[in-house]
Amino acid sequence: MNRPHSGQSSTPERDAEIETYYREHSRELWALFYAMCSDPERAYDAVQEAFLRLYDYRGEPVRDLRAWLLRVGQNWLRDVARKKSSSCRLLPGLDDMTGSADSAEDRMALEERQMQIRGALQELNEDDRKVLVMKYAMDWSAAQMATVMDCSPAAIDMRLSRARRRLAEILTERGFVYE
Amino acid sequence: MNDERDNRMSLNEAQLEGLLREFFRNEVPSELNRPFVAPARANTPTLTILSDAPADTRGPARHRRSPMAVISALAAIAMTAVVVMNWDPAGSHVPQTSERTPVVAPEERLMDVSKDGGAKKSTQVVGEDGVTLEETDGVDLAPRK
Numbered sequence: 569m570n571r572p573h574s575g576q577s578s579t580p581e582r583d584a585e586i587e588t589y590y591r592e593h594s595r596e597l598w599a600l601f602y603a604m605c606s607d608p609e610r611a612y613d614a615v616q617e618a619f620l621r622l623y624d625y626r627g628e629p630v631r632d633l634r635a636w637l638l639r640v641g642q643n644w645l646r647d648v649a650r651k652k653s654s655s656c657r658l659l660p661g662l663d664d665m666t667g668s669a670d671s672a673e674d675r676m677a678l679e680e681r682q683m684q685i686r687g688a689l690q691e692l693n694e695d696d697r698k699v700l701v702m703k704y705a706m707d708w709s710a711a712q713m714a715t716v717m718d719c720s721p722a723a724i725d726m727r728l729s730r731a732r733r734r735l736a737e738i739l740t741e742r743g744f745v746y747e
Numbered sequence: 748m749n750d751e752r753d754n755r756m757s758l759n760e761a762q763l764e765g766l767l768r769e770f771f772r773n774e775v776p777s778e779l780n781r782p783f784v785a786p787a788r789a790n791t792p793t794l795t796i797l798s799d800a801p802a803d804t805r806g807p808a809r810h811r812r813s814p815m816a817v818i819s820a821l822a823a824i825a826m827t828a829v830v831v832m833n834w835d836p837a838g839s840h841v842p843q844t845s846e847r848t849p850v851v852a853p854e855e856r857l858m859d860v861s862k863d864g865g866a867k868k869s870t871q872v873v874g875e876d877g878v879t880l881e882e883t884d885g886v887d888l889a890p891r892k
Contacts, residue, residue, distance in 0.1 A: 682773055686774075704764075704768050746766065
């Protein structure tokens with residue numbers, strides 16, 4: 569994860585290295601960006617932006633590639649947030665929906681539910697969102713999360729439990745009906 | 748109302764787990780499963796060369812000019828000079844073969860003359876009153892005071 573990365577060369581080997589790194593870490597980066605912005609498309613754009621900048625990067629060798637990508641994506645998200653309100657989110661096209669719902673009505677209902685949960689997640693603080701995303705989007709263990717969050721696995725478990733409870737409260741307050 | 752409230756409160760730990768797993772399954776963009784495609788720059792090796800080249804490339808570029816390029820440039824300059832020298836923007840240029848023929852302006856049209864050139868003897872009568880040319884020479888044309 570922290571392998572040295574030369575920004576000087578532009579070779580097929582370097583391109584292949586970037587592509588491999590993308591395959592291995594793009595989901596993790598997406599999850600962390602998602603925890604920051606609560607917008608799946610924007611988080612995906614941040615991942616793409618970070619890797620494109622890495623691709624064009626010709627500066628000093630990057631020692632911690634993950635940290636570098638995170639910083640680039642985070643800065644990009646901040647720039648975007650400054651330019652337009654994060655609440656202004658376009659509804660995804662019907663073809664973009666990845667659920668198993670078949671009819672347009674089902675898809676609309678699914679998107680409605682997604683929006684409700686997304687809205688509830690936005691009310692959590694970023695660290696609570698982060699543990700939920702890492703747990704349920706990445707399926708990470710408490711030990712893995714502890715490495716990223718720089719704390720103990722026990723602290724992760726506590727934070728996870730608290731985040732779940734808080735989310736359930738918010739959903740209940742908002743009249744969310746579990747079906 | 749009470750049923751609805753009970754329904755809301757029934758969101759237990761297991762249900763929340765299932766809800767979140769399904770939520771994130773739908774939330775993760777499917778594009779993330781596709782490989783990262785390198786931009787078209789990969790097919791343009793010139794960018795690689797530029798990135799390794801010194802900042803100021805004007806010096807070496809001068810030295811790389813071939814003699815043929817210099818000759819071609821000089822020939823082009825000479826041709827341009829010839830064209831400019833012969834350039835007649837008004838379109839009044841006349842070919843050399845026709846330059847010797849007199850050019851007659853429309854306002855300078857010549858008078859028609861007789862075969863003998865219209866020359867008459869000074870003693871010959873001109874006009875209806877019998878006056879000769881010699882006599883007309885003596886006429887004072889100055890206005891009377």
